[in-house]
Structure formats: structure tokens, C-alpha cells
Amino acid sequence: MTNEEIKAVISEYSPEATFDETGTWLNVMIQATDWLPLAEALRNHSALDFDYLFCLTGVDWKTHLSVVYHLTSKKYGHSLVVKAKLDDRNDPVIETVCGIWRTAEFHEREVYDLLGVRFRNHPDLRRLFLTDDWKGFPLRKDYEDPINMIKL
Amino acid sequence: MSFLTNYFSTIYTSVRSLLKGMWKTGYYFTHHKEIITQNYPENRDSLNLPERFRGEVVMTHNEENEHRCTGCTACELACPNGTIKIVTKFDITPEGKKKKALDTFVYHLELCTMCNLCVEACPTGAIKMDQAFEHSVYDRRLLTKKLNRPDSKLMEGVE
Amino acid sequence: MNEVPLNHFLIVSTALFFIGVFGFLSRRNLVTILMSVELILNSVNINFIAFNEYLWPGKMDGLYFTLFIIAIAAAEAAVAIAIIIHLYRHYRSIDAEDTDTLRF
Amino acid sequence: MLSIAEIANSLQQWLMATFSPGWATLIEFVLVGTLVLSFFAFLGLVLVFMERKVSAYMQLRVGPNRVGFRGTAQTLADTIKLVVKEGLTPDGADKFLFNFAPFLVLITSMLLMAPIAFAKDFQIWDINIGVLYISAVSSISVIGVLMAGWSSNNKYSLLGAMRSGAQIVSYELSAGLAIMSVVILVGSLSLNDIIASQQNGWWIFKGHIPVIISFVIYIIAVTAETNRAPFDLAEAESELTAGFHTEYSGMKFALFFLAEYVNIFIVCAIGATLFLGGWMPLHIGSWEGFNHIMDFIPSSVWFMGKTFFLIFVIMWFRWTFPRLRIDQLLNLEWKYLLPISLFNLLLVTFIALMGWHF
Amino acid sequence: MSVSAMFFYGLSAAVLISALLAVTSRNIFRSAIFLLFSLVSIAGIYFWMDYQFIAAVQTIVYVGGIVVLIIFSIFLTQQAGVDLPTPLRGRLFFAALASLCGFLLVTLQLLAHPFRKGAEPAMSKDMKAIGSGLLSTVENGYALPFELMSILLLAAMVGCIVIALKPNTVTE
Amino acid sequence: MGAGSLIVLIICGIAFAGGGIFLSQVLAKTSTNPQKGEAYECGVPTRGRSWIQFNVGYYLFAILFLIFDVELVFLYPWAVVVKDAGWMAFAEIVVFLFILFLGFLYAHKKGALKWM
Amino acid sequence: MLEEIGTTEQGDLVINVGPQHPSTHGVLHLVITLNGETIKKVEPHLGYIHRSIEKMCESLTYRQFIYSTSRMDYLSAHMNNHACAMAVEQGLGLEIPARARVIRILMSELTRLASHQLWWGAMAMDVGAITPFFHAFREREMINDIMEETCGARLTMNYMVPGGVMFDLHPNFQVKTKDFVRFFRSKFDEYDELVTNNIIFQERMKNVGRISAEDAVSFGCSGPVARASGVSSDIRKLAPYEGYDQLNFTEALETAGDNYARYLVRMQEMRTSLSIIDQLIDNIPEGDFQAKTKAVLKLPKGEYYSRVETARGDFGVYIVSEGGTTPYRIKFRSPGFSNLSALDHIARGCKIGDLVAIMGSLDLVIPDIDR
Amino acid sequence: MDVKKPMDPFPGQVHETPGGGILTGTLDDVINWARSNSLWPLVFGTSCCAIEMMSTASAKYDWSRFGFEVARATPRQADVIIIAGTIVNKMAPVLKRLYDQMPEPRYVIAMGACATSGGPFFYNTYSVVKGADHVIPVDVYIAGCPPRPEALLHALLTLQVKVKSGAPREKITIGEISK
Numbered sequence A: 001m002t003n004e005e006i007k008a009v010i011s012e013y014s015p016e017a018t019f020d021e022t023g024t025w026l027n028v029m030i031q032a033t034d035w036l037p038l039a040e041a042l043r044n045h046s047a048l049d050f051d052y053l054f055c056l057t058g059v060d061w062k063t064h065l066s067v068v069y070h071l072t073s074k075k076y077g078h079s080l081v082v083k084a085k086l087d088d089r090n091d092p093v094i095e096t097v098c099g100i101w102r103t104a105e106f107h108e109r110e111v112y113d114l115l116g117v118r119f120r121n122h123p124d125l126r127r128l129f130l131t132d133d134w135k136g137f138p139l140r141k142d143y144e145d146p147i148n149m150i151k152l
Numbered sequence B: 001m002s003f004l005t006n007y008f009s010t011i012y013t014s015v016r017s018l019l020k021g022m023w024k025t026g027y028y029f030t031h032h033k034e035i036i037t038q039n040y041p042e043n044r045d046s047l048n049l050p051e052r053f054r055g056e057v058v059m060t061h062n063e064e065n066e067h068r069c070t071g072c073t074a075c076e077l078a079c080p081n082g083t084i085k086i087v088t089k090f091d092i093t094p095e096g097k098k099k100k101a102l103d104t105f106v107y108h109l110e111l112c113t114m115c116n117l118c119v120e121a122c123p124t125g126a127i128k129m130d131q132a133f134e135h136s137v138y139d140r141r142l143l144t145k146k147l148n149r150p151d152s153k154l155m156e157g158v159e
Numbered sequence C: 001m002n003e004v005p006l007n008h009f010l011i012v013s014t015a016l017f018f019i020g021v022f023g024f025l026s027r028r029n030l031v032t033i034l035m036s037v038e039l040i041l042n043s044v045n046i047n048f049i050a051f052n053e054y055l056w057p058g059k060m061d062g063l064y065f066t067l068f069i070i071a072i073a074a075a076e077a078a079v080a081i082a083i084i085i086h087l088y089r090h091y092r093s094i095d096a097e098d099t100d101t102l103r104f
Numbered sequence D: 001m002l003s004i005a006e007i008a009n010s011l012q013q014w015l016m017a018t019f020s021p022g023w024a025t026l027i028e029f030v031l032v033g034t035l036v037l038s039f040f041a042f043l044g045l046v047l048v049f050m051e052r053k054v055s056a057y058m059q060l061r062v063g064p065n066r067v068g069f070r071g072t073a074q075t076l077a078d079t080i081k082l083v084v085k086e087g088l089t090p091d092g093a094d095k096f097l098f099n100f101a102p103f104l105v106l107i108t109s110m111l112l113m114a115p116i117a118f119a120k121d122f123q124i125w126d127i128n129i130g131v132l133y134i135s136a137v138s139s140i141s142v143i144g145v146l147m148a149g150w151s152s153n154n155k156y157s158l159l160g161a162m163r164s165g166a167q168i169v170s171y172e173l174s175a176g177l178a179i180m181s182v183v184i185l186v187g188s189l190s191l192n193d194i195i196a197s198q199q200n201g202w203w204i205f206k207g208h209i210p211v212i213i214s215f216v217i218y219i220i221a222v223t224a225e226t227n228r229a230p231f232d233l234a235e236a237e238s239e240l241t242a243g244f245h246t247e248y249s250g251m252k253f254a255l256f257f258l259a260e261y262v263n264i265f266i267v268c269a270i271g272a273t274l275f276l277g278g279w280m281p282l283h284i285g286s287w288e289g290f291n292h293i294m295d296f297i298p299s300s301v302w303f304m305g306k307t308f309f310l311i312f313v314i315m316w317f318r319w320t321f322p323r324l325r326i327d328q329l330l331n332l333e334w335k336y337l338l339p340i341s342l343f344n345l346l347l348v349t350f351i352a353l354m355g356w357h358f
Numbered sequence E: 001m002s003v004s005a006m007f008f009y010g011l012s013a014a015v016l017i018s019a020l021l022a023v024t025s026r027n028i029f030r031s032a033i034f035l036l037f038s039l040v041s042i043a044g045i046y047f048w049m050d051y052q053f054i055a056a057v058q059t060i061v062y063v064g065g066i067v068v069l070i071i072f073s074i075f076l077t078q079q080a081g082v083d084l085p086t087p088l089r090g091r092l093f094f095a096a097l098a099s100l101c102g103f104l105l106v107t108l109q110l111l112a113h114p115f116r117k118g119a120e121p122a123m124s125k126d127m128k129a130i131g132s133g134l135l136s137t138v139e140n141g142y143a144l145p146f147e148l149m150s151i152l153l154l155a156a157m158v159g160c161i162v163i164a165l166k167p168n169t170v171t172e
Numbered sequence F: 001m002g003a004g005s006l007i008v009l010i011i012c013g014i015a016f017a018g019g020g021i022f023l024s025q026v027l028a029k030t031s032t033n034p035q036k037g038e039a040y041e042c043g044v045p046t047r048g049r050s051w052i053q054f055n056v057g058y059y060l061f062a063i064l065f066l067i068f069d070v071e072l073v074f075l076y077p078w079a080v081v082v083k084d085a086g087w088m089a090f091a092e093i094v095v096f097l098f099i100l101f102l103g104f105l106y107a108h109k110k111g112a113l114k115w116m
Numbered sequence G: 001m002l003e004e005i006g007t008t009e010q011g012d013l014v015i016n017v018g019p020q021h022p023s024t025h026g027v028l029h030l031v032i033t034l035n036g037e038t039i040k041k042v043e044p045h046l047g048y049i050h051r052s053i054e055k056m057c058e059s060l061t062y063r064q065f066i067y068s069t070s071r072m073d074y075l076s077a078h079m080n081n082h083a084c085a086m087a088v089e090q091g092l093g094l095e096i097p098a099r100a101r102v103i104r105i106l107m108s109e110l111t112r113l114a115s116h117q118l119w120w121g122a123m124a125m126d127v128g129a130i131t132p133f134f135h136a137f138r139e140r141e142m143i144n145d146i147m148e149e150t151c152g153a154r155l156t157m158n159y160m161v162p163g164g165v166m167f168d169l170h171p172n173f174q175v176k177t178k179d180f181v182r183f184f185r186s187k188f189d190e191y192d193e194l195v196t197n198n199i200i201f202q203e204r205m206k207n208v209g210r211i212s213a214e215d216a217v218s219f220g221c222s223g224p225v226a227r228a229s230g231v232s233s234d235i236r237k238l239a240p241y242e243g244y245d246q247l248n249f250t251e252a253l254e255t256a257g258d259n260y261a262r263y264l265v266r267m268q269e270m271r272t273s274l275s276i277i278d279q280l281i282d283n284i285p286e287g288d289f290q291a292k293t294k295a296v297l298k299l300p301k302g303e304y305y306s307r308v309e310t311a312r313g314d315f316g317v318y319i320v321s322e323g324g325t326t327p328y329r330i331k332f333r334s335p336g337f338s339n340l341s342a343l344d345h346i347a348r349g350c351k352i353g354d355l356v357a358i359m360g361s362l363d364l365v366i367p368d369i370d371r
Numbered sequence H: 001m002d003v004k005k006p007m008d009p010f011p012g013q014v015h016e017t018p019g020g021g022i023l024t025g026t027l028d029d030v031i032n033w034a035r036s037n038s039l040w041p042l043v044f045g046t047s048c049c050a051i052e053m054m055s056t057a058s059a060k061y062d063w064s065r066f067g068f069e070v071a072r073a074t075p076r077q078a079d080v081i082i083i084a085g086t087i088v089n090k091m092a093p094v095l096k097r098l099y100d101q102m103p104e105p106r107y108v109i110a111m112g113a114c115a116t117s118g119g120p121f122f123y124n125t126y127s128v129v130k131g132a133d134h135v136i137p138v139d140v141y142i143a144g145c146p147p148r149p150e151a152l153l154h155a156l157l158t159l160q161v162k163v164k165s166g167a168p169r170e171k172i173t174i175g176e177i178s179k
């Protein structure tokens, strides 16, 4: 499926989505609130069939956060990058996609651990890498840790 | 009946596969020329490490106790984990001008990852990787080294 | 061996028997009850052997009886343990008190 | 020819002549005790060293070669180290049983030494139920393992103990049945009688295929009974860290270690006695000259040679095979070894009754 | 007292003491271990009496089999580290009283009763004799019980399997 | 030597183990710290108690073992005499083993020999 | 930590495997719930080797950060470095010389071989056979020698740099590699005899730890784990890089999805790697081994993602650049992370011994998962 | 007994039994000899250095020549922890616990830059322990990332020298070595 066709389908499900085609793959920018229906569509739409979530991560943009999903379809071989924007830096919340791609469970825990994004309805949202009593989210740009972190 | 044939053929194939494995280990047990062990402490003198092997960073000095380091700190900047600290001083050149020069080249061997980036970055080729690897010590403070030798000078003509 | 009179054997076996009885009566745990039963059986065995040795040395019936008792004890223990495990699965307890409503 | 038996006899006579009977017996006991103890310790050292060298050569290595002459003092160093290492008891352990378990295991393997004929006429005690005695005593050692595993208050130990319990008791059956096939042919349980019956050939040669099958089953079963790889589930290192002796350290661990190796020695000695003729030299039918030469080799050498060959085979297993899983292990016993050995027993009986063996 | 007799009394003491510990110990695993000691000591007594075969059988069956099985069942059914609840005082008292009385009664009887020692010459108890006695079908032979044994064992085996496997088919 | 050797051996065993442990108690240096006595479980604290009920899948094997063990005990005297006793003994044991084998087959059929 | 109760249900045993355990291949901590010996649940606890490489890389320049990636999946150090170098080159729009490409492929395949050899030995060790481990290391040491001569290190080479490779090949490289390939080929039978055909090994591996193709995709599995379930996931085929598309090789695929299939896939991959080396070793183009680059690299604002096929699967580097000399955000997509997430699913209902075999067949490298 | 500088004379050569094969040395000498020649390592590797540790065990380098090959999986039976790899804050209590659970005498080798000082992860990381000696006392440090197998052997031999000398850890300080 070409990028144009994918775009068309996506626009159907979330009309506010914007697109960016400069990189290798088609990028879709959406708001966090639109994510779950779109995700379901991406997975289940027979022409899209994005069944393989190979990368899930978050980026702290200082003003807001975004969660980035790299998807590909094993059947058709096309790939897509979805960037969901989370405006509230203090309490970023987005819907989980554990039920759609099971690998998301661990990836989301990682993003929660390091960036503090809460995934709603996640079955087991705990710290993954860091100890349970860890304060703060280290991959945020404003993270300070004078004890553990020696600045060069 | 097929149950019985099955039963016995399973036994046969299993025993065969096991015997084959034993044959192999038995072969090695009796063929000592296959042993590849090197005797490390004895072969210490004949141990030839490849010349590119990176064991530690050293600074080359010639017979007059001169090195090529100008104290430009390019290596310090290139090093990914702050292994190198260059302490500079100001020398008075014969012309009476003040000139920045190397005072101490502090090298934290305990931090170094042998990545070769400092050597690549050095514009004058003052440092290189050495093959020494026997760095065991009882106290880690001994691993912090000063690379330029005492009273060494900058080589003539190196800028 | 001949310095030890038969009575001493019998006293030992009696003592063992009543230790078994004591355990049987005082314990509530089925496994310990089983252990007491084993003790009782063993005291009987000692008797058999002692009688065989002292009273009928020309025969070996005491020996055979002991042999068969041991075998039966083993069979009994096996079944008993099977029952205990089964009861445990039902009642989550092997207390004799809890399981006296023994239904199968 | 100076044989061990003669030395022992003359020593005994001398003792009897010099001391009063009571003292003589006591001194004899003390002598036997020291002998057994030193043999025990020596056996441990040698077998551990042998294991390390065997494994090394199979793995393209040279193994210990620097401590003492060609590494021979390596195990000595290990032993001394273990003796002077702190032996701690975990707080949560059942202290009495925890400390008692190594004793039990060690005493059992000591007791197993009694009926073994080390050389011609050289035996601690020729029990007339020899073989039965061996099975009886060796069944105690499983309790030692269960005790050690349970009293450590450690989950790994517990799992290891359970496994080893199930495993040892299962394999005792086929070991017993394999032994029995030789008993049938000989008609006696005494190890001396069994050796004597192999005067003109070892059972493994005389007894046709059924005895060979018994022999194979015996080797497999005792490998499992001594918790050796590929049946080392009780201490499966990659699964249960160290199995039932996870919590043991220092000397207590050393005792387990020692007992394991001595047990290997014992089962191999029994195997050699039953199937390979014990200290009997290799005799071939009517080759008088050959037989004569064979007789010239001391009987203790024959015995040790056979035993160590079997030990080597068991070590060979260990360094070749992957470990079985617990259910496969029990399957092997109950689905293959046990039915086969039952059937084999009937075959042996048949052969014995028909007089088909040589 | 000769050394030999001392062994007997030592072994008897071991039997009784460990049996007593086995029935009174509140740690059930230790109970099992004491039971083991008691049984082994009984085997020792047999050994001492030169009934080697029975001694070996005792060890094989009791130690190798029954005690192991008991230990397994302890693992399976018990919080093995937990001490058993103390038995009720009254119950304990009555049990002790009853057994003590019984013991005294029987002992008195025993001491009073004169046992006549058998006159026949002792028969050899080696394995051959035991074996032929066990297999002979004539008078005083035990062939029939021997065969019956197999039926008993079969019954026990079937029974165990039926009982122990039941929950698998019903619940769980 | 006679049965006395067993006593010697037992004493040897006790002496060996006891002597070794005693020696190590004397010679080994010790240290204490609060974590030392805890159970080792891969370097993290144990969860819950270690002495718990444990679903042993093997108890059926133990039961079967016990029964076969008894059978083995009966086989020993038989094995000693079978060569002299002749075909009669053979027949007896065939019957004996056959009956037991039935039980074995039953166990097999019921899946008792399968892992639980 | 929460004080949990040891038994969840009657007869259930909660047991820790790891962080220090011989078969977790590092410091994975698994909390497993057992019923008897049967596993009811496996809960991986990560982070015992979380070294915050991603955070660290945010303060390293584009030349510097590459070295830290060899410490993640240290068994595929070259491939990790390769992916990073490619991401940077992608940002710079750099065309790298043909010689450098070939060297990179050769090195990657050698690394894959070394990694698989180690896996083979460790796998055998996990199921209890110790000797194969030593045999595997014999071959691995040969590769290490080759690496050392050219790259200067045995394990963490830092050989790939943006624009090519750090040094030219050592003059001995071709001869030695050919020797090695010949030697290794002759040892394949031995591998089969010792392990593959061994009945105990087969019994331990077959029908254990099965994962279906759908689950493999859903769990994001990649590399041999996915391919053993029949999911084609070889990046060298799907998104060829560095000229893999000009090479003649097939993707190893199995369909059973069990331990044994994973084992066979890796064995097959070793053969594939050998054939790739065969194709290239005599045709190394002459020329530069490094493209000319500036001393200080600056990536234009944007996002770059590069993927390579490491020994464990699909390794991705996601760089967000704000135009500076250091990455703004960097994310490493490690194959082991996704493969691990399937562990609970795979291991339920198995025995403890199986768990060890499953972990061995998943070939986890924990620092790669934790980063 | 004076402590030799690790490099010269090379520690690997001292391997005779005390007293030239006859046990005439004092008890302490014998014990130290035994301890130094029977250092059983704990299987403890966290990351890359563990691979080099495996290489050291493998046939080519073969640490069994010195009797080190009895790698134990449980700290109860081990004598020396070879910290092969990075120690992070979450792992530190585990390491401490393992060390604590080892019976005396126990030794520690910090292998590689990470265990020595945090190495590559010294700066700008929030979760790495900057040197294992912050957690447990360390006897021998090896630099390198990763150190060659020979370097590990060298470290073990260096440790042997130390054990043989019988000097406790506290005594071997920087001052005494340089003397």
C-alpha cells in the first residue's frame, strides 16, 4: 500500500492527524486522546494490518511529551510511525495498547519508568528498570540527580 | 506389534546417538594433540599480541625524554568518558612569550574503555595504544597514571 | 547372644509396642499415627524373631512371618499414605479430628 | 609373591601372638579404622583429581597442572582449603538435622565399604548376604539427602532433595534387578562366592546378552543413584544452583562431595565384582600361557583397574551428555529400565536353568 | 556383661529412645527421622541376632521405602517447618496412663511366665535355606503365601492408584 | 573380621566427619553479619517461607517403588535357590511377576506413571 | 519491597531465579510460581544491569556514543555499532566507500558466528552438557583472534565509525578468515554428533517452549525466535542495508516454533553466515575504508531510524536530533527486550528444567534488554 | 612477610608446596598455600566482562590449570567473587548480600573498568555504582574493558600472591605496595 492510501485510511479514523513524509517512513502526528481508536483500526483494518509493533518509545520535548510507535505489517511489508502528543507534562496519560500488541506491555512499562507516561488500563504499570522507590523520571530533560549522576 | 517395534527402535536410535557422542568425547580424550591450551604465565615472554591490540594509552617519548603532546586537549574532548585530564601550564618560550604547554597528562586507566578515540583525535600523534594488559593492582588509586614522564619536554617542531 | 534372656527381648518389644500405642492415642496427625502403627508392627516383629530364635530354633516360621509382616506393613503404609493424601486434598488437613466424617 | 592378604594375615598372627586377644582385636580394629580412613580420604583426592583431568582432556584443556607435580596436589590444596573454610549454618535451618546429614551420608558410604573384596582374600567382612547388604545400606543414603535438603530451609535445596528422593528410590529397583541376574546365575549373595564363580570367565562374557543388558542397566541405574550427570538433577547446577547442598559450606560440603565420590567408587567396585570378576584376572578358556601371565598381575591391580575403568565410564557419561528432565528421568526408569530388567530377569533365569551359560 | 550383650542393650536403648522421641517430637520431620533411627536400630538387633536377611529386608523396606514415603507425604501435606499443635493435656495424660498401665501389666505377665527354650538343634538361616523354604510347596513351605503376596501387592498397587488418582478425574 | 567391623566403620565415619568439622571449627576464621544466616536464593531475599507444602508430583512413584521394593525383597531368596530348585521355582516366579506386571500395566494405563 | 506471601495457593511455591543464577545469562531476575515442578507463572524483573545508556548518550557526541552500544549486546558489538553508524550516516547523508561496506558485512557476519557459537555452548550448558561449551569456544577464539588483529579488541571493538571503519583490514585477515571458515565447516558434524542428534538433547528441546506465529508477531519477537515460528523477520532481507541485497543467501525458517526449531534456525544461520563470508572474502574491493568526515559531526534536525539484523534479531537505533552535536533523544530497540516479554507466555506449564532450556533458546543478553 | 609488588617478580611462578614438597612449613603457611591454590570463583557475571571470564574458563586459557575451575553457583561454597561487569544501583544490594553470604575467607576481584570505577558509565549515568568497592571491599582490580583473559589470569595470580602472603586486606595499602 502506498503512503497515500495509508494516509487516506488514517484520515478516515482520525481526521485531525497530520502527516510528515520526510523520513524513511510515513509519520503520523495525532493527539493522545485519538490514539486508541486509531490503533485498533491500524491493527484490524484489513488493508493496513499493522500487526508488528517493533518500537515504542517516548520523547520529552520540554514543552510536551510524545509517545512514538513504530509499526509494520508482516503481511504487506509497509511501515508507519505514529507520534501521539501528550500535552500535560505533569500527568501525561495515554491509552494502553497492550491488548492489541502484546509486546507493548513491557515497552509501556519502560516508557512509564523512564519518562513517566501513564498508560491507562495497563495491566501492570510498575517500574521496570529502576527500583520501586525511585524518584523522578530519568529520561526527562529536566531530570536532576546530583547524587548518582556525575556531570562531565 | 507396532508398539513393540516402536519401543525397540526408540531404544536403538537413542543408544546409537548417545554412543556417537561418547565416541566424540572419547576421541578428544585420547587425542591430546587437539588440546589448545596456552600456558599463560609461562608463555609470557613469547606472547605476541597483535600490534593493534589496545591495552592502555601511552605517550611516546624519545631518547631525549621528549614527547609530542602540545596540551591541546583534543584527546580530552574526544574521550567519551573523561578518562583523560590535561593539566596545562604556561611555559616561557625563548622569545620570552608565554605559551601553553602540557604540565600533566592524567590518565585514569580504571576508566578507560580502550576505544581509541583519543588516539584518533590527537593532531600530533603524541599518544598511542599499547599492548600491556597486566594491570592488576591491589589498590585502584594505582591505576591513575601520569603519562608524560618527569621532566619531559615537548619535542622540537611539534605544533 | 545367649547371655541375653528372652524376657529382655520381650520387654523391649512390649515397651516399643506401648510407645506405639501412646503415639497412636496422643497424636492427631494422621502421618504420625501411621508412624506409631509402624512401631507397633515392629514390636511384633521383634517378638516373632525372638521366639523363633529361642523357642523353635529348628524352624524358620518366625522369620517368614516377619518377612510377610514387613511386606504387609509396606502395602499398608502405601495404601495409608495414598488415603492420607487423598484426604488432604479433600479437607486440606490431615488432622484425625477434622477428618472423622470419613466419606469416600 | 607378596600379596596384601598375606601381609594382613601375618600381621594378624603377630598381633595375636604378642598381645592378649582383647587388645589384639582392639589394635586390629584401630588399624582397620586408620586404614579405611586413609583409604577413604585418598580415594576422594584421587577421584576428584581424576574427574578434573578427564573432563579437561575431553574439553581440549590440560586441567590442573601447576600445584605440586603436574597438578597432583591440586585436590589436596582444595581439601585443606575446605577444612579451613568457615562452615556456616543458616539461621533458619533445622540445626540438628542440618549438621547431622553429612554424618549420615558419610557413615553410609563407610558402611558400604565392608563387603567389598579389594583383593584376593582381602575384605573387611565377607557378609553372606553381601549384595543384599549393599542395597539395604545404600537405601539409607537417600534419607541423608532428603534430610540435608529439607533442613537447609531453602527452596532450591528442597526441590533438589525431592528430586533426588524420587530418583534414587526409582533407580534402586533396576539396580537391584540387574544385580539379581548375577545372583541367579551364581546362586549366592556373598561377594566372595560371586567372584569365585568367575574363575573361568567373567559373567559379562559368560552370561550372554542378558547379562550384558543387566550390566548396562546396572551402570545406568547406579549413575542415577549416585546423582551423577546426566542424572544429576538433585544438584542441577543450571537449574537449582547447587541443589540439596546449596547451603552447605566448608567441611560439611566437603563431606558431601567426598561421599559422592566414594559412593561412585563403591558402586563401580560392586559392578566390577558382579560383572567383571572383581579381583579375578582375565582368563580365557584353555589358553594356559595367557592365563598364567594374567595371574601374575596382582589381584588388587585387577580389581582397581576394573573399578577405575567403570568410574571412568561414569565420568565419561557426565562430560558428554546433557541432563535429563525430571519427568524424562522417571520415564526412563519406569517405562524402559524396569520392564526391560524384569523381562531380562526371566531370560537370565531361563538361561541359568537351561545351563546355557558357560 | 559381655561386649556382645552390651551391644544388645545399647541397640535396645536406641530403639526405645528414638521411638519415644518419634512419637513425642513436635516437629514432624524430626519425628520421621527418629522413626528412621528406631527402625535402623531394630535392624541392628536382627543383625546382632544373626538374622541378617531380615535385617536387610527391614532396612530396605522400612528405611528405603516406608520412611521415604512418609517423608514425601510430610512434604506434601504439612507445613513441615511448623511445629505440630501440642496435644491436649487430658488426652496426653490418658494416653500415657493407658500405655504405661498396659506396659506394666504385660511386663508382669511376661516375667511371671516361664518360657521353655526349644530343644531342637538350630537351623542354619542362610539364604539358601530361606529361599528353599519360601518356595517349597510341601508341608511347612511358604509357596502359597509367596504367591498370595503378589496378589496383595497387586491389590495395594491398584488401590493406591485408584485412591491417589481420584482427584485428578473429579476435581482439580 | 566379623560384624564388629560395622562398628569400626561407623566409628570411622563419625570420627572422619566429626574430626573434619571439629578441625574446621577450630581453624576457620569466622565472621558474622546479619545477612549471612539468611537463606541463599540467588542473592535476593526469599519470598515467604521455605518450609511450605510442596506439591510433590512424585509421591505416586514412591508408592509404586515401595511395592516393587517388597517384590524385590521376595525375589532375593528366590534368586539364590532358583538354580537348584529348577523349573518349579521358575513357574512360581513367572506367576508372581505376571501378577505384578498386571499391576504395572494398570498403572501405566491409568497414567500413574505420567508426570503430574 | 513488598512482603509477599510465599504461597499463593496451597502447594504453590514462589521462587527467585536470579539475579545471580548460572542460567539466567547475566542478571535477569525471574520470580517463578511453581506447582510442584510445573511453572505456573514467570515474572521477569529487569533493571539489574540498567546502565542508563540512553541518558548517557544524550551527552555524548555522534562519534562518541557509538562505543557505548557495544556494551549493550556485547555479543553483537559490531552490529550494534553498525546500526549506530548507519543512523548517523543517514543523518549526514553520507555515502560510504564500497570497501568499508564489505568490511562491515564481513565483520558483522563473523560477529554473528561468534555470538551463535557462544549461544550454542551456553545452550548445551544450560541443558547440562558442559563439554560442547569448550568446543564452541575453540572456534570462537579463532574469530576473536581475527577480530583482534584487525579491530584491536576481542569483544567491544568500537570498529565501526561514522563514514566507514576505523582501521583498514589487517593483511592477514583474508588468509585467517579462510582458514577459519574451512576449519569451522569441518566441525559442524561434530556439533551435530555432540548435541543436535543427542537423544537427550532432542527430548529436552522438542515440543518445549512453543510459540505460535501470531504470538511471535504480537510479542514483537524477531530474529531466530520469530523465524523459528515461521515469521520471516530477517532485516537483511526485509530492509537490506550495506549491500546485503546483492548477496546470495536464504533466510533460515522453521515452523515448529519450539526450542528445537530455534536451535535449528541458529545452526542454519551459522551456515548462512559462512556462505556470506565465502562470497565476499575474495572480492573485497580496493579503496578507502573510511569516508571523509568533519571532525565534529552535526546531524540536521530530524529523526533517524536504522535497523540491522543482529545475532538476536532486529536491532534499531532511533535518533532524534535537534541539530546539535549530541543526540536529543536516542532509543535503542533491542531484540531481546521483545523476546523476553514472551517468556511468561512460553514458559507456563513447563518444568523448571524447561525454563532453563527456553531461556537458553531465546538467547537473551540481559544488558541488551536493560540497556 | 613482605608484600611484593604485583608485577615483579611475576606471581605465577611461585608454585611449589611449602618447604619444597615436604610439609615442613608452619601451619599458617600450609593453610595459605592451600587457600591460594584453591580459589573457587562464584558464578557471577553481569555483563560483557562475563564473556571474557568465560573465555578464561575456556580451553584456550583454561583457568583450571591453577585450580580455579570449580565455579560454584552458590556463594556458600565459593572463595572469590569475580565481579565481571557493571554493578548498578539495583544490583548493589544483591552483590552485598552475596558477599555477605560467603563464608570466610572470601576475596573479591573487580574485573574491568566498570567494576573498578564505573568505567564507561562513570559520567552522566544515574544508575551505575562508581566502583564495586563502594559496595564491598575489593582485593584486586583489573583495568581494561574488557580485560583480556590473560589479564584475568594475571589478576587471579596476583590474588594468589596476596593470599599466600597471608596479609589481611587492610594491610595491603597503597603505602605498603609502593615501598
Ligand code: SF4
Binding pocket: B057, B078, B079, B080, B081, B082, B083, B084, B111, B112, B113, B114, B115, B116, B117, B118, B119
Ligand atoms: S581509549 Fe577511549 S576511553 Fe580510553 S582514554 Fe582514549 S578515548 Fe578515553
Ligand code: SF4
Binding pocket: B068, B069, B070, B071, B072, B073, B074, B075, B076, B086, B121, B122, B123, B124, B125, B126, B127
Ligand atoms: S595528546 Fe594529542 S590531543 Fe592530547 S593534548 Fe596532547 S597533543 Fe593534544
Ligand code: SF4
Binding pocket: B113, G071, G156, H047, H048, H049, H050, H084, H085, H086, H111, H112, H113, H114, H115, H119, H120, H144, H145, H146, H147
Ligand atoms: S568494563 Fe567494559 S567490558 Fe567490562 S562490563 Fe564494563 S563495559 Fe563491559
